[in-house]
Amino acid sequence: MLSLRSLLCKTPKSSPFLCAFSTQSSTDASAAPETLTTSRYDELINKAGRNGDFDAVQSLLEQRGKHGLFCTNYTFKFISRDISKLDDLLAALSRIDQRFARKSAHDCLVARLSKLRHLPHALRVAEIVVREGYGSNAVTFHPILNELTKMRKFKEAWRVVEAMKDLKVRPDLTAYNYILTGYCYVRDLSSAAGVLTNLENEKLGADTRTYDALVLGACRDGKPDAALRLLIRMEDEGISPLYSTHAHIIGSMVRLGFHAQALEFVMTCSGRDLKLDYENFGTLATKLIYRKRFEDAKVVVKEMKQRGIEMGEKLKEFYDMHAIDEHDAAAGKTE
Structure with a gap:
């Protein structure tokens, strides 16, 4: 089995940051190589990102992908402080060879940008995922829709849905549930009914989140009796609330x-x-x-x-x- 030092420094992609890390890790020849956990990968990626070492970011993301470790909400924390590094980060992500690592990293970046409410940047990254063939599915767009509906920006949320369709990405039930929940929260039940029509037309059905949104809407509208009827319907359909x-x-x-x-x-x-x-x-x-x-x-x-x-x-x-x-x-x- 290759040592961590040889794995990191053998390829031309290696950087001073990675070589310094691997040298430090192997100072004691008798010590076992460090087993990198999810949190440790996040720590190293953020350190490399802050230092502007995007070769290191790329290599670390590839390695965590080979170990089957998904990116997390903390993976690209460094971008929170300096959004100007986004283009360098995107260039690094585009060079990742491993498909799982590349898709996971892009989806994670969309989630981070959405949480920071840099929504145009988040949508740009999501479109890159689809156009470059990194993996076209609705999951990439979920964080954007989630934040938009939390902000009650429903027109913008519908524009994202239309952008998904233009990219040949079919909005799934979860995507519509975000919008439905937002409408129910603000007691816009006529618009919520329109979402249900979409679900019916596209034959997406309903799940526990759909019913949770409808119960929320009934309750916020002061109709707990209607909410109870929805709960009974859930049980009849075998959907656990x-x-x-x-x-x-x-x-x-x-x-x-x-x-x-x-x-x-x-x-x-x-x-x-x-x-x-x-x-x-x-x-x-x-x-x-x-x-x-x-x-x-x-x-x-x-x-x-x-x-x-x-x-x-x-x-x-x-x-x-x-x-x-x-x-x-x-x-x-x-x-």
């Missing part, structure tokens, strides 16, 4: 003053999934406390105690101060 789907309903009921109904809903859903019970009971108790419905909250935390559902630190403190009864207090003293 997200924890957030339940949280939308609980939050809506509490906001509308339906405290007893909220507890009934949580109790009805209980006993199937311990993690779900923790989320639902905890969400309900926390929201009741926030609205100073202390008597109702006491009922919820007592139920949690009786069922052996773990409480967070703040709920446990509330229970100890307000809900613990004399029997529990006496039992605590004898232990």
Whole structure:
């Protein structure tokens, strides 16, 4: 097996940065070569990027690809401080031989630029991925759509969808779900209905995220009864709801003053999934406390105690101060 030193310095692509690193790593001849982890690769790539050593960036990305290690949100952190390095970075990425590494690196760069809200740059990189044949799929465009819909820039999001189609990249269900969720959040239900029409016309169906968005829209529109009907429909179709789907309903009921109904809903859903019970009971108790419905909250935390559902630190403190009864207090003293 080749040593790390020979692997890094044998090729003409090697750089002073990589050679210095490999020399440092092999100072002790008796020591085993360093096993590079995902975080260690990120560290080295960012150091090389800050130093302007893009040959090193290229080689490190190729090597992590050979080890099957995806890029992460931290891989191109250095670009956050200096966007002027983008063209040099793109040139380095274009020279990567390994297909997996090249696609992963470009997708990661799109995500980083999107998070920084350099969205025109992100779209430019996504278009390069498609035009250069690095791997044309909708996943590359997801971070852009996610940020645009978070910013409520729906016209721009639709332009990205059209750009995908122009590039012969079919928008997938996840792409439409980002837009649907954004519309539901701002209670633009007529536009949300238009997204559903798109899903039907393109025969993309619906998944748990689609229903989560619709439940969110119903709840933000003050219609928890409609949200409950959607939840029942999910169960009928064998689609498991997200924890957030339940949280939308609980939050809506509490906001509308339906405290007893909220507890009934949580109790009805209980006993199937311990993690779900923790989320639902905890969400309900926390929201009741926030609205100073202390008597109702006491009922919820007592139920949690009786069922052996773990409480967070703040709920446990509330229970100890307000809900613990004399029997529990006496039992605590004898232990």
